[in-house]
Amino acid sequence: MKKIKLLVSFVLINFCAYSQYWADAVPTANEFLNFLKENNFRCDLMDSEILYEYFGYDAESDISGFLETINSYCECFIPKYFDEFNLIKSVNDNFIKQLKANNYQDFQVTSLIAFQVFKNIGLIPIELEQKIYSVDLMKKFKLYGVYATEVVDKSKPEKEIFRGDKANKENKPWSSLPSPLLYGSSNQIKYSAVQEHDYSKTIDDFNVGDRTITKIFFDSKDELTKSIYYELVYEDVGGERIWSIVDLKKEVICEDHPKIEKNSCGECVYKKKVFVR
DSSP states (O other): OHHHHHHHHHHHHHHHHHHHHHHHSOOOHHHHHHHHHHHTOBTTBOOHHHHHHHTTOOTTSOOHHHHHHHHHIIIIIHHHHHHHHHHHHHHHHHHHHHHHHTTOOOOOOHHHHHHHHHHHTTSSOTTOOOEEOOHHHHHHHTOEEEEEEEEOOSSSOOOEEEOSOSTTGGGSTTTTSOHHHHEEETTEEEEEEEESSOTTOOGGGSOTTOEEEEEEEEEOSSTTEEEEEEEEEEEEOSTTOOEEEEEEEEEEEEOSOTTEEEOTTSOEEEOOOOOOO
């Protein structure tokens, strides 16, 4: 009986400690963004009680640090996200309508559509010629997509670089991508777009409301940023045979350096020096 009481006490202590940790912790920018999406909220229109409860706060919690973090996201990260989402969605819709106006009928290659959309908005150099991944690569990894390579510096010795974030690789959204996408060259910038469905599956094989994901992964020219990862969620919107973008995920991957961090805007910056008096 004493052992049972001790076990129950131990569980309760650990549960309280975990609850206190969660309440003291603040959400990441993406966690707060997901909260807004799930509840159809905006920064200027959300229920504060639902907000506090969602992240584990109650009436007795100190929410000063939590609110400061949320406000910083609403000042920069959240507006930038929705501005970019609206831009990509608008350019995508216009591009597909333009294709339809020219009697283009083959809409199964969302990776190619996404690649051109990113060219149109300036995230991929317009002059680069995209290539289709090899048949062997597609069969081995079930990888259907296109890529392009930009040479940036031939003077330096070429070395292999890991394009993802070294920390907790298994938990990152790009962790399921195969090595040909995750590893690149130090004197090249590679742009990749891959889709989760087979080339042979056309838009007519989807039902209205069905979704498919296209992943876009490319190196950065910014010395503090290693690479940038996007997920575009395409949805079959029915009668017009148009793939519409209904959701967007984005991850900025900073260079692996102890002096570089990600700020509340989601940008890679040098850490501020703290002077102790």
